[in-house]
Amino acid sequence: MQLPLPQIRVPFTPEQASTFAGEVDALYLYLVAITIFFSLTITTLIIYFAIRYRRRDPGELPRPRAGSLPLEVMWSVIPLMIAMTIFVWGASVYFRLYRAPQEAMEIYVVGKQWMWKFQHTTGQREINELHVPLGARIKLTMTTEDVIHSLYVPAFRVKTDVVPGKYTQMWFEPTKAGRYYLFCAEYCGTNHSGMGGYVYVMEPTEFQTWLAGGGSESAAAQGGKVFQERGCASCHRVELGGPAGRGPVLAGLFGEKQTLQNGESVTVDEAYIRESILNPQAKLAAGFQPIMPTYQGQVSEEQVLQLIAYIRSLSTETQSGGAGTVTGGVSPTTQRSNPLAPTAPRGANANTNANP
């Protein structure tokens, strides 16, 4: 998605450090040009009229004028057409901003008064700092423990609210190594202006070194621990084959369609798993009793995300032969084989649906 325009640093704009930055700036410049054109035209006319037709005699009585339909149509339709070009351009940028690519390096984000917590799938956790590799597509899956926040990186031109009770997503592809501001853009209480930090965009090799320095377990492994501690395993089996327990077998589940008690079906994604943990009765899988207790308030948002990472890993393990591939770093070159990427199960799922 290379920008056709030359990379010019426009004054009074933040650094361009993602693939979106150039696109958003180009749209901005287009609008600035339109604004200058209309403002100058109208202002010049007004000043010219005000001077040219200034009142020279207190008794002046200019000739009244009726309106003009052709003029009214002209100055309604032309601005509308210009506005539509802005709309289409804005919408196309928005679609690219909104549609996260299937293959992306995933990072979990939890907002909390007043800090940003990041967790890499490889296990590293950060607060108010986010390290990402240059040139990789990064997808953030985000929620909050308390109020609404909004993750904003001006240099990337991206911003998305984190909303209690649901996951929002945001993605970007850094194009320039460096350190960039990270802000909370949605007012969230006393220390709102302190809720920020930096995004560090690193060369892929440096990023590998940084990842290796962390030395912690993967998010899936941490989720596995939560899974054992909470006794989930007493009802949910995590291997394929054999009878189900009191709850559905979790292996191979992620990305598949799950039939519900009421006959509808739902794709097992992050939002569904989260809901099933916190509000198990909401969408009950077909063939099971409503016996699962709620874990609302017992597991934190971060633990829910770790559990999701764990359940995802069960699917990818079974598909790729069960190898424990959830270690090691993710670089732009290796990310397509990222075991945690949703590509494989979702793709497979789509194919099976297409060929009944």
Next chain:
Amino acid sequence: MSTAITTEERAQDWRGRFRHTNYLNADYGIKSWLLTKDHKRIALLYLITVTFFFFLGGAYAVAIRLELMTPLGDLMQSHTYNKVFTHHGILMVFFFLIPSIPAILGNFLIPLMIGAKDLAFPRINLLSWYIYMLGGGITFWALLIGGVDTGWTFYVPYSTHFSNTYVVAAGLGIFINGFSSILTGLNFIVTIHTMRAPGMTWFRLPLFIWANYATSLIFILGTPVIAITILLIALERVARVGIFDPALGGDPVLFQHLFWFYSHPAVYIMLLPSMGVISELIATFSRKNIFGYTFVAFSSIAIAVFGFLVWGHHMFTSSQSVYAGLIFSVISYAVAIPSAVKVFNWTATLYKGSISWDTPMLYALFFIGLFLIGGMTGLFLAALGLDIHVHDTYFVVAHFHYIMVGGALMGYMGGLHYWWPKITGRMYPEVWGRFAALVIFVGFNLTFFPQFLLGYMGMPRRYHAYPVDEPLWQVLHVMSTAGASVLGLGLLIPGIYFIWSMRYGRFAPANPWPATGLEWRTPSPPPTENFAVTPIVTWEAYEFRPIEEMVVEGPGETPDQPAAPGHPTQRITPDTIKHDKE
């Protein structure tokens, strides 16, 4: 009638009082004001209280700008700062901008402009003011006992579960105040429908009436929604009912939908009356009928209707559906068109006019320029992909201040100067008026233009401190603070000379500009019953005639008929106008 007699000599007796009985001297004493049913006196009651809230809100703005002069939060603590910007927003939006033009100028002028003796429901009109006082009083009390820190937007779940401030008390004030708006809107609509003078057809109405009619529609249709929303916040906060709390099955984004369903149309509540004022000013001071009258009239209605369909453009980053975002974006562009039509028609009206540079006209011309920038930057914000970057930054802050201060406040100031002679019977000092208008214009641009740049550079709004290693940010903030000081001083000047002119200003003739509306065909200040004889309208709106023909309706209107006691003869001639202008 000899031209040697000046307006002063005709209007005042030897003690400097008005000769004729008018709404100001018809009755004296505090009771005659607090129990008045005269729309003109009620307008003055609003003027006093709204001005109080305006200067209070302005004081908070000064505190914000002083804090932001330096990147560190060194003047006050974050908690205090959050309260300061919340109070600024609540006071300015709910207690200044929304009531300003409708409740003051609309109240005073709607009956005069349509040739009626009063509004349809004078008692309800007085009740509206008392409700406004009660609502304003409760909110003011909430600010005094500790204040609120939720921002004027009251976003949940912060306002319902996390803020430890007086959310319910402040909300109660706003809730009560809403009924004042609803009653005022109802009163205006009934009055405009039923009380027009004979011959005053819909398309002979001044455009100010059309604008207030459209505003009243929004008052009636929109205000109940914000009232319900605030009630839900109180229920959620006190009783934990779970409408917005996801843990109880609620949806926090639902709040934003409800809030903006009112608060976006509320922007047009602030702007439409101001546009109505501008139409009056442009016509009078270029002495021409408004170009494309029907287009300007219906664009007000179009704005009021479309204004209800665009609320989601405040929520492009809020996790609402991407398709909803597309629809809200495209309708937002649709609502821009009627506003553009107004600007083009105003400009066309100036063409081959007779343009005077009186203070109200300066405000009108400034309005067009500032509204252009405010409106055009609205197009930036409606562009989905671009809004993601600038949403919740200073770009938005600059944009809506260009609309609300550059638009609504300029229109209000212009209107106040224009009708000041009618309201008080005295002229404001013209030289000071022009000077203050210029100071306000310069101060305003210096305050808010740098904020566009700050916003695009990434400065989030509602920030108490900002990065120290961005020197350019501080430069722009210092410029903004400098501009705010100029703007603040500029706004004090009219405050001083308006008060001064009430005692020392020159007496105003009935039609000082001269203009065409019915309000100028009755003495300044008008008698309590507005018109001695109900006028019969036989002319179109803004039909300017040679000024020799412009007379005051009522007793003493013709030269051969002696002035009835209490009503001066006020015949306008080129000489008196020349004299009055000097």
